[in-house]
Amino acid sequence: xxxxxxxxxxxxxxxxxxxxxxxxxxxxxxxxxxxxxxxxxxxxxxxxxxxxxxxxxxxxxxxxxxxxxxxxxxxxxxxxxxxxxxxxxxxxxxxxxxxxxxxxxxxxxxxxxxxxxxxxxxxxxxxxxxxxxxxxxxxxxxxxxxxxxxxxxxxxxxxxxxxxxxxxxxxxxxxxxxxxxxxxxxxxxxxxxxxxxxxxxxxxxxxxxxxxxxxxxxxxxxxxxxxxxxxxxxxxxxxxxxxxxxxxxxxxxxxxxxxxxxxxxxxxxxxxxxxxxxxxxxxxxxxxxxxxxxxxxxxxxxxxxxxxxxxxxxxxxxxxxxxxxxxxxxxxxxxxxxxxxxxxxxxxxxxxxxxxxxxxxxxxxxxxxxxxxxxxxxxxxxxxxxxxxxxxxxxxxxxxxxxxxxxxxxxxxxxxxxxxxxxxxxxxxxxxxxxxxxxxxxxx
Numbered sequence: 001x002x003x004x005x006x007x008x009x010x011x012x013x014x015x016x017x018x019x020x021x022x023x024x025x026x027x028x029x030x031x032x033x034x035x036x037x038x039x040x041x042x043x044x045x046x047x048x049x050x051x052x053x054x055x056x057x058x059x060x061x062x063x064x065x066x067x068x069x070x071x072x073x074x075x076x077x078x079x080x081x082x083x084x085x086x087x088x089x090x091x092x093x094x095x096x097x098x099x100x101x102x103x104x105x106x107x108x109x110x111x112x113x114x115x116x117x118x119x120x121x122x123x124x125x126x127x128x129x130x131x132x133x134x135x136x137x138x139x140x141x142x143x144x145x146x147x148x149x150x151x152x153x154x155x156x157x158x159x160x161x162x163x164x165x166x167x168x169x170x171x172x173x174x175x176x177x178x179x180x181x182x183x184x185x186x187x188x189x190x191x192x193x194x195x196x197x198x199x200x201x202x203x204x205x206x207x208x209x210x211x212x213x214x215x216x217x218x219x220x221x222x223x224x225x226x227x228x229x230x231x232x233x234x235x236x237x238x239x240x241x242x243x244x245x246x247x248x249x250x251x252x253x254x255x256x257x258x259x260x261x262x263x264x265x266x267x268x269x270x271x272x273x274x275x276x277x278x279x280x281x282x283x284x285x286x287x288x289x290x291x292x293x294x295x296x297x298x299x300x301x302x303x304x305x306x307x308x309x310x311x312x313x314x315x316x317x318x319x320x321x322x323x324x325x326x327x328x329x330x331x332x333x334x335x336x337x338x339x340x341x342x343x344x345x346x347x348x349x350x351x352x353x354x355x356x357x358x359x360x361x362x363x364x365x366x367x368x369x370x371x372x373x374x375x376x377x378x379x380x381x382x383x384x385x386x387x388x389x390x391x392x393x394x395x396x397x398x399x400x401x402x403x404x405x406x407x408x409x410x411x412x413x414x415x416x417x418x419x420x421x422x423x424x425x426x427x428x429x430x431x432x433x434x435x436x437x438x439x440x441x442x443x444x
Contacts, residue, residue, distance in 0.1 A: 024143045024147075024311035024312055024315065024316075025143040025144045025145075025146060025147025025148075025150070026147060027311075027312055027315075027316050028141075028143050028144060028147075028315055028316055028319050028390075028391075029144070029147070030316070031316035031317070031319040031320045031323070032319045032320075032323045032390075032415075034320060035047070035319060035320050035321075035322075035323040035324035036323060036324060036325070036327070036415075038324060039324030039325060039326055040326055040327055044326065047324050048324070050068065051067060051068050051069040051072075051321050052067045052068070052069065053067060053068045054066070054067055054068075055067070055068060055071055068321075069321055072317055072318055072321045073318065073321070073322070073395070073398055074228070074233070074234050074235060075234075076314045076317065076318070077235050077238075077314065077318055077395065078224060078234060078235045078237055078238040079238060079306060079309070079310050079314055080235075080238070080310050080314055080315060080318075080391075081172075081176065081235045081236070081238030081239045081242070082238035082239070082241055082242045082306070083238075083242065083303060083306055083307055083310050084169060084172045084173070084176075084238070084239060084242065085238060085239040085240065085241060085242020085243045085245075086242040086245055086299050086302055086303050086306075087165075087169050087242075087303065088169050088170075088172075088173060088239075088242070088243060089242060089243050089244075089245055089247045089299050090247050090297070090299045090300065090303070091166065091169060092247075093247035093248065093297075093299075094247060094248075094297075101368065101369055103166075104362055104367050104368040105163065105166075105359060105362055105363070105368035105369070105371070106163055106166030106167040106169075106170055107166075107167075107170055108358040108359060108361070108362040108367065108368060109163065109166075109167040109355045109358055109359050109379075109382070109383075109386075110166075110167040110168075110170035110171045110174060111174075111358060112354035112355050112356075112357055112358025112359070113138075113140065113167060113171060113350075113351050113354045113355040113358070113383070113386055114138040114171065114174050114354070115354055116346075116350040116351070116353050116354025116357075117137035117138050117346035117347060117350030117351055117354065118134045118135065118137070118138055118346070118350075119350070120137070120342065120345050120346040120349065120350040121133065121134045121136065121137055121342035121343065121346045121350075122134050122342075123342070124338040124339075124341050124342035124345075125338050125339060125342045128335050128338065128339075129335075129406075130335060130338065130339045130342075130401075130406055132400050132401075133339065133342070133343070133396075133397065133400040133401060133406070133410060134342075135175070135178040135179075135182060135183065135396045135400065136343050136346070136389075136393050136396050136397050136400060136410060136414070137342070137343050137346025137347045137350060137351070137389060137393060137417075138171070138174065138175060138178065138346075138389075138392075138393075138396070139171060139172070139175050139389045139390075139391070139392025139393045139395070139396060140167070140168045140171045140172075140351070140386045140387075140388065140389060140392065141388050141389060141390035141391045141392060141393075141418070142164075142165065142168040142169075142172075143311060143315060143391070144388045144390055144391075144418065144422065145164055145168065145385045145386060145388050146161060146164065146165070148385050148388070148422055148425050148426060148429070149161055149164065149385060149429070151426065151429075152425075152426065152429035152430060155429055155430065156378070156381065156429060157371075157372075157373035157374055157378065158373070159371035159372060159373055159374050160371075160374060160378050160381065160382055162371070163371060163374075163379075163382055164382050164385065164386065167355065167382070167386065168386070171386075171392070172392060173239070175392050175395075175396060176235075176236055176239050178396070179233045179235075179236065179396065179399060180232055180233070180236055183233065183396065183399040183400065184231055184232040184233055185231035187230055187231050187232070188229060188230045188231055189230075190229065190230075191225075191226045191227060191228070191229035191230025191231065191232075192226065192230045193226070194222055194223075194225065194226030194229065194230075195222075195223050195226030195227050195230065195237070196226075197222065197226075198219040198220070198222040198223035198226060199219075199223065199240070199244070201218075201219040201222070202216060202219050202220075202223075202241065202244055203244070205219070206244070206246060211298060211301075213302065213305070216241070220237065220241055223237040223240065223241065224237040224238075233399065245298050245299045245302060246297060246298045246299065247297045247298075247299040247300075248297050249296055249297045249300075315391060318391065318394075318395075319390075319391070319394075322394045322395075322398065322411075323394065323411070323415065325408055325411040325412055325415070326408070327412070332409075336405065336406075336409045339406060339409050339410065339413070340409050340410075340412065340413045341413075342413075343393070343410055343413035343414060343417065344413045344416055344417040344420075345417075346417075347387045347388075347389045347393065347414070347417035347418065347421060348387050348417045348420050348421055348424075350387075351383060351384075351386045351387040351389075351421070352380065352383035352384045352386065352387055352421075353383070354383075355379070355382065355383035355386055356376070356379055356380050356383045359376075359379045359383075360376065360379075377428075380428065381425060381428050381429055384421060384424055384425045384428055385421065385422075385425040386421075387417065387418070387420075387421030387424075387425075388418045388421045388422055388425075389414055389417065389418055389421075390414060390415075390418045393414045393418075394411065394414055397410040397411065397414065
């Protein structure tokens, strides 16, 4: 019984993360539908004009003004990448990526799932200006993908969701590196110096034991501004800050038990009083909360506080601002056709093929092992559902093609491919046998 409680305690944060991501996929779908309907309605002009509304910050005579689209894509999405950095940090320290044998399978899946789509895109667009968009079909939308697996339900074994999450996190990190090295402008040294100062401040505050969120907002904002001024996409500040966050709990269970003992004794004493004062009770509960809070790492605390906001507000807002495209308003002839095919086939064919081949080679060559309860049919399903690019694909598309017909063509390709990947994944999920016994998994 005690062992069961320990296992539940270890996997509860991951289980909660997966459930929240899966549920947010439906909110993301609703936001996408609203964007498409709005952009193709008689009020379509209001859809496009609202994101051009200017917002700015003033400091003395200096003014930093950008449109609403910028503040969503480059500002709010920093929190999305911050949660990605937090999840990667947690997985590397205490999760699926903390052991070599378990980490190699999602790592190889992520690499295969990035290379194959990029090569397919390059095949169609080599020698054309649109070749710049080769990074677009590399991304996986974790929320939508987990949402599809949630619909399939118990037919899919739990390790499949963990594999998907692991490869999606690595996929996001790969996307971040692609953005940093290939979709950033000329580097300015002054911006890098400011970002480095922020980096040092964050480390100093961590060493001082600062465990509140708000003190980190100032160095976080400085890092964001420094990276932006340096010519690198500012959302990278989110990943950097997330990866810097401590992933080890402040107190062990034994330490918590020891420190909470006097407070629990005080609670026993107060329980014998008829009307204990509100001030005393509040002080006692606050003290107990402070002790128990240290049983979770700062990474877990931040994920618990921010993940819901990112999943249910920021990502749907991003979808609302970016998924609106006028259907039928794109020319699919000539170079536009090659752009469309490069993105669409990169996601629908490149993603599943690259992931399946990489996992097959890793398992057969002994670098990785098949997760318990899975077989290669399950890996094929994970590969197919990873073809739902959406958020990351649209994000990189904005960087590759800031505006114009290429961007509109890309959006239609991403939406079409994601829809096809979702439908095919559901068919594979409901028609195939994925939830198998351990002995079968070993034989697969």
